[in-house]
Amino acid sequence: MKTKNLFPTIFPLLNLCIFLILSSPLPRKPQGVVDPYFQVCSAEPENCGDGQPIKYPFHIRSKQNRSCGYPGFELSCNNNGQPKINIQSDDYIIHNISYETEILRVSNSYFWNSTTGACIPLTQNISLPGAPFELAPFQTHVNLLYGCNTSTLESTLRFSAYPGCDHGENKNSSVLVLPKNDPKLRNVSKACTTRVVAPVEPYERENRDGIERALRNGFLVKWKASECSICQESGGLCGFNYSEWHFKCLCPDRPHAWHCISGENKQKWVIPLVVLSIGIGAVIVVIIIYCLRRKFPYLWKKESVSHQNIEEFLRRVGPLVIRRYIYSDIKKMTNLFKEKLGQGGYGSVYKGKLLDGCLVAVKVLKESRENGEEFINEVASISRTSHVNIVTLMGFCFEGSKRALVYEFMPNGSLEKFIYKKYPSKADHQLEWKTLYKISVGIARGLEYLHKGCNARILHFDIKPHNILLDKNYHPKISDFGLAKICSRDESIISMLGTRGTVGYIAPEVFSRNFGGISHKSDVYSYGMMVLEIVGGRKNIDIEGDRTSETYFPHWIYKRLELDEELSLQSLVMNEEDRESAKKMLIVGLWCIQIDPSNRPTMGGVVDMLEGSSEYLEIPPKPFLSFPSRSS
Missing domain, CATH: 1.10.510.10 (Transferase(Phosphotransferase) domain 1)
Structure with missing residues (x-):
């Protein structure tokens, strides 16, 4: 066949490529020169006033380079020297940052700036987007009902209302506080003009000052950002490349994908071998692609469309808070697909375990010539959600025709x-x-x-x-x-x-x-x-x-x-x-x-x-x- 005649002409070309690669001088960075991003981000952490140092994934606008933080984690300082963050178009005062547990204590600026104990200010519903911020465990919600008719409430339901701040037309009205899912809420809301749902930590309902203190003290928020420990253990600093829109490990020599590379002697041998392997591999891949396109043109076009659709979606949505695994990770976490949990028209579900011991359910999709719509739907839909009654997507795999979704494990x-x-x-x-x-x-x-x-x-x-x-x-x-x-x-x-x-x-x-x-x-x-x-x-x-x-x-x-x-x-x-x-x-x-x-x-x-x-x-x-x- 014609393809047999191709190899005699390829091998001389291959030898020439290898010779040119080995004879080319490798670029070296001058001794003592430190990467500028590493230098900027390794400076002493900034803070607001005398408060807690601010470091990755957070960065203070106008004080720290945004490449030292992560998108969506930009802070600013208020006039009182407190850090604040904007979530869903609302400003929140940050009282504490726990970098170990990835939890913030925040309070809505309306409640914090109000006069202490005098009244409850009017605000709008306090909600979190789910990604990258969600309500931490063991928090609760309260219903704040504004513009309540105090006389009606006391005569019919015997409630004691809280004084409301100056709400414009509702200046002299009271504010009623009811816990989440209180059965009296339906009847009480008829005597009030506005209802606002606000998250708080559990508080003493019998103590009249409890709710005002709880609103001012705020609530706990869990954040999600790219994993940073691997980069830090290799001696790097975590950051973000906005031109590539991807996490970067900032190292003394240059930014790397996930971790720094150490050992000067090892690097002298690794780089030529890597370059040589890439050169040989590239030539082999070109040959294989050429043969496949000649023999299976229809298959190539279908797979190409599917690949482009999914990669375009992943690029368009930006950095996802869920992790992208390679297929070898999927095989490792499922112990080579040892325990099957179920099967359907989409593929099979297997029980798996992450490196930290967390159990997961891995949904492996069947190979298909379709344009990947079902895979895109699932990743796009569920990555936007964060709710106790929605299953959590912990990661996904998209590697050629291999596609898998990693969910939290549901034992029942x-x-x-x-x-x-x-x-x-x-x-x-x-x-x-x-x-x-x-x-x-x-x-x-x-x-x-x-x-x-x-x-x-x-x-x-x-x-x-x-x-x-x-x-x-x-x-x-x-x-x-x-x-x-x-x-x-x-x-x-x-x-x-x-x-x-x-x-x-x-x-x-x-x-x-x-x-x-x-x-x-x-x-x-x-x-x-x-x-x-x-x-x-x-x-x-x-x-x-x-x-x-x-x-x-x-x-x-x-x-x-x-x-x-x-x-x-x-x-x-x-x-x-x-x-x-x-x-x-x-x-x-x-x-x-x-x-x-x-x-x-x-x-x-x-x-x-x-x-x-x-x-x-x-x-x-x-x-x-x-x-x-x-x-x-």
Whole structure:
């Protein structure tokens, strides 16, 4: 063949390349010259006033070179000599920085600058973006209700209100403080004009000065930035290259990717060998690419498009707080894919362990000629999130056709095995009604966060029991964002080609636009179908059973609720509280699967209905869609 004639001409060229490489003088840096970035960043750390020294990943604007810090960690000094940071367009006073635990203590500038103990100032909702800053563990939230009618509150609910600062029109109004999820919140908010949610550390509610002190003292924030220990152990300083938009280890000779290279004698031999290897390797790679492009032109083009799409996405989003692994890391952490946790159309999931001993679940995607949309969706969606009911993405691998996602490990697996009767009725597959109810509320909170708690709205499009994972305490976490779609928060209706989701959970408007536009209400429909399955312990459409099981489950439930008959679900013993929870879940589920998307509640409304009383819930109209019986 023609390729055989290529090698006799290549080898003389190869020998020439090697000769030129070996004979070329290697560039050397003059003795005693120190890299300017290393010199600047190794100077004595700056501070604000007499406060704590500021070092990587933070840097003070106009005092320190930004290359000595990390994007998003720029500080400034206020008039009182305190460092402050801007997060989500709000200024926060920094009281302490723990570089060991990567935790800040901050307080909102409105609360800190107010007159001590005199009043509670008006501010806006205090929220964190999730990346690179998120609320540290063991923090809580309080509801601040402004413009409250004190006389109404004292006469009806016997509350003691706090004085409010000068709020303009609400100058003489009071401020009421209620803990997170207080059952009285719904009624109290009617007597107030504004509600603000603020994070705080746990405080003494009985002490009247406790909340004012807690607001001024602030709360703890966890930060995420590129790992710095490897660079520091090699004698370097951590920094950032803004032209390449990537972490750099600043070393005396020059910046390196992750760590400094030591040993002058070793370097004399390493550099020529590396250059020689690169030269030989480059020639071999050119030959292989040439042959592959000649023999498989269609395969080359497809893979090239996929590679360009994913690399373009990674470049566009900038530095990710999650780690990018190479494929050999994936094989090492899974012990060569020894323990498989599950398998699906996307690929397989394996149990793994990181170097620090942390257990992970590694999702290895099948090799595909597609343009990598599912991989991009999952990385783009979940890297924007930080919520207790959303599974945490700890890293990813993209190396040629090898793609993998590294998640936190969920020891109890998916919700699916705990609710369907096809699984053995062992003790470990039976959950109490109280637990099932908390799982339903947790999933609703996670979806509410995806729809309105992020900078962009994230639509999941595949909510089902299989994609709900449970941690060791049976707290639910939404996973599998392969079909997700990201849109702006003010975009109510989105355009989408084709159908996404799993049969039995797909909203009618996703199948046919005659039912309405596709929006976040499509996730509400999937959630409603799943909640009915949680309560019923069976598929809404059981096509594997006999003819009696083909009854469309939502219609069966609707009839029982109409006639006020005993539900007898899940074969579990139910007390009065359990019946109340099950009834709320069923009514909420029926509201969520309304055919007209405008009749479905938002996920925020779902949380309110689940946490309220069932006596105020109206039974919704009967859904008219049903599953057709099989012909005999």
